[in-house]
Amino acid sequence: MARTKKTNDVLERIVLPPDPGLVKSLGAHHSLPTAVADLVDNSVDAKATRVLIVFEIENQSATGLTIVDNGRGMNEKQADNAMRLGRQRKYEDDAQGHFGIGLKAAAFSHADTLTVYTRPGSGSFHGRRLRKKDVQRDYSCEILHPEAVERDAKPWFEQLSTRSGTVVQLADARFPNFTGTKLDSWLNEMRADLRMHLGLIYHRLITRDRLRIEIVTFDHDLGESGVPEDVPSIDPFDFAASAVTGYPKTLIAKVENTEIKLSCHIVPPKASGPEYRLYGKDGAQHQGFFIYRNDRLLQVGGWNHVTTADKSLALARVAIDDFASIQPFVQMTPEKNAIRFRAELQSALMAAKTRSVSFDSYLARSAEVLVESKKRKHARQPVVEPGRGIHxxxxxxxxxxxPIRKNVDPxxxxxxxxxSGRFMELDRNSRTVNLNRRYRDLFTSGTxxxxxxxxxxxxxxxxxxxxxAGERWGPRDKDLIDLWNTVLDTAIQTELAYREGRSQ
Structure with a gap:
């Protein structure tokens, strides 16, 4: 039946605002590291060169997270727009944000209250607060008194020696309710996860001294901070030498009227540092495409259905630097944790080539290098599981x-x-190495x-x-432990004497 052309079937037009209940699922796909990265993206867009990430402790529990930057800050109108859900401003070409929900999604993924303090240069202080329950009800936002904002924001700005910037506070955080040693372990794990994730996705900015990120803990009960830890650069392509002469190679893919450059690397088979073991996992899990936008890493490996992940391709890593060239052919999630390729882009990448090398031959050569390396590789002996006390x-x-020994406790x-006179004692029954507490400050500086x-x-x-690892200790083991204690205690006494001499 032929479809008739309708020319005047619209009775009226109405505006249907979104259901505030949608806020319940906002940021549901964020981990803590990806949420913090989204907040740091805002700092980078504000031209910040320093970012301080603070875990806040109160009543011996982790209660919140604060992110401070020395960027250009916001005026009153900009502060209002920043708190508006889905506000898509006109983004600069080098901006990291693009959806207008990053701040809110990141905050509400792990907390129920979002507070923003900001100051543009020598301008006035502005403060806004969103409570998740209010946003779910009517999208209402609290405007904070400028004097209160200045009082609360100034100490943070002073830590970064800046007059302008923004403070983002996540309060009523939904962190695990740990105390004591469990809290210490959780904080250590979270800081390690943040250093890994932020050091990886911002490695170019960090290496080029365009961004410095520090992580610290602030204990409100004691009124003091720990020692800030710098986030190091972790470059997934920073290897001393290529595994194959002539690599990396630049292959060209063509889709419609666009050329896409692929920098194809073959990782050295003996690579084992954090640059290869991304997130502490076998590097084979991070084969594939590494996609950058404005020097920010958006995708950490994965083949996006261009080819199939396989252990034989463990050494294959491909950098795509020009995000603008692929942007018309991809879809990215608001959390920036997944990129989907359209079919025409997948086909173009499979057909990428130079005069002498195709994408398929590159993958085949990568697999060959891995096979050749395994012929020369010697298996390492298993070790005992490292337990508590080890970072x-x-x-x-x-x-x-x-490999970790099986059927043996950590x-x-x-x-x-x-x-004094003993550096350590080994307790076989409790499977513990005890270190002499009198020397602790020598190695920790009191932290x-x-x-x-x-x-x-x-x-x-x-x-x-x-x-x-064994079932019992013999005389040789005990004698060796005595030898260690004698030598190590002598070394410590010598070190103390050196330090006393330098202080005189």
């Missing part, structure tokens, strides 16, 4: 580098009171925690772990 990042590195490292002194504890673990 989370160190434990991840150990897991990635060596070994822990702790500080405990001990007589103590369950996973403090990571370098010392890593060395102690490597020195002692195999003594916890």
């Amino acid at each position: 989370e990042e160190v434990r991840r590195a150990i897991h990635a580098e060596a 070994v822990e490292i702790r500080w405990r009171p001990m007589a 103590n925690g369950i996973s403090d002194a990571p370098l010392l504890k890593s060395l102690v673990y490597l020195l002692t772990e195999d003594h916890f």
Whole structure:
């Protein structure tokens, strides 16, 4: 039946505002690291060069998170627009935000209250607060008194030695209700996850000194902060040498009238650092496309159905730097944690080539290099599971580098009171290496925690772990432990003498 052309079938036009209940699911796909990254994106867009991330502790529990930057801040109108849900302003070409929901989605993914303090240059202070329950009801926003904003924001700005910037506070946070050592372990894990994620996705900005990110803990009960930790650059392509002469190679894909450059790398088979073991996992899990926009890494591996992930392609990593060239052919989630390729882009990438190398031949060469390396590889001996007291990042590195002994309990490292003349004691029954507490400040500078002194504890673990692998200790083991204690205690006394001499 032929469809008739309708020319005047509209009776009227009405505006249907979205149901405030949609806010319940806002940011549902965010992890804490991806949520914080979305907040840091706002700082980068504001031309900030320093960002401070603060875990706030109160009543011995983690209660909130604060992000402070030294960017250009916002005026009153900009502050209002920032709090408006779905506000899509005109973004600059080098902006990281594009959806108008990043701030709200990131905040409400882990907290029920979002407070923003901001000041543009020598202008006035402005403050806004969104409570999730209010937004769900009627999208209402609280405007804060300028004097209160100045009082609360100034101490944060002073830490960054800036007159302009923005403070984003996530309060009523839905963090685990841990206390004591469990809280310490959770904080260590979260800080490690943030350093890994932020160091990876902002590695270019960090390396070029365009951005410095620090992470710190502030204890409101004590009124003091811990020692800030810098987020290091983690470049997924920073290897001393290529596995194959002539690589990386630049292949060209063509879709419609657009050329897309692919920088095709073959990772050295012996690579084992954090640049390869992204997120502490086997590097094979991060083969594929690494997609950048304005020097911010958006996608960390994955083939987007261009080819199939396979262990044989563990060494294949492809950088796409020009996001503008692929933007018409992709769809990105608001959380920036997934990019979907359209079929025509997938086909174009499969057909990418230079005069002598095709995309298929690049993948085949990558697989060949892996096979050749395995013929020369010697299996490492298993080690005892590292337990409490050893920093989370160190434990991840150990897991990635060596097989773990089965049917053997982990070994822990702790500080405990001990007589002078003994650096450590090994307790086989409790599977613990006890370190002499009188020397703790020498290695921690007074900043103590369950996973403090990571370098010392890593060395102690490597020195002692195999003594916890067998069924019993013989005279040789006990004599060796006495030897260690004599040498290490002498070394410590010598170190103390050096320090006293320098201070005189």
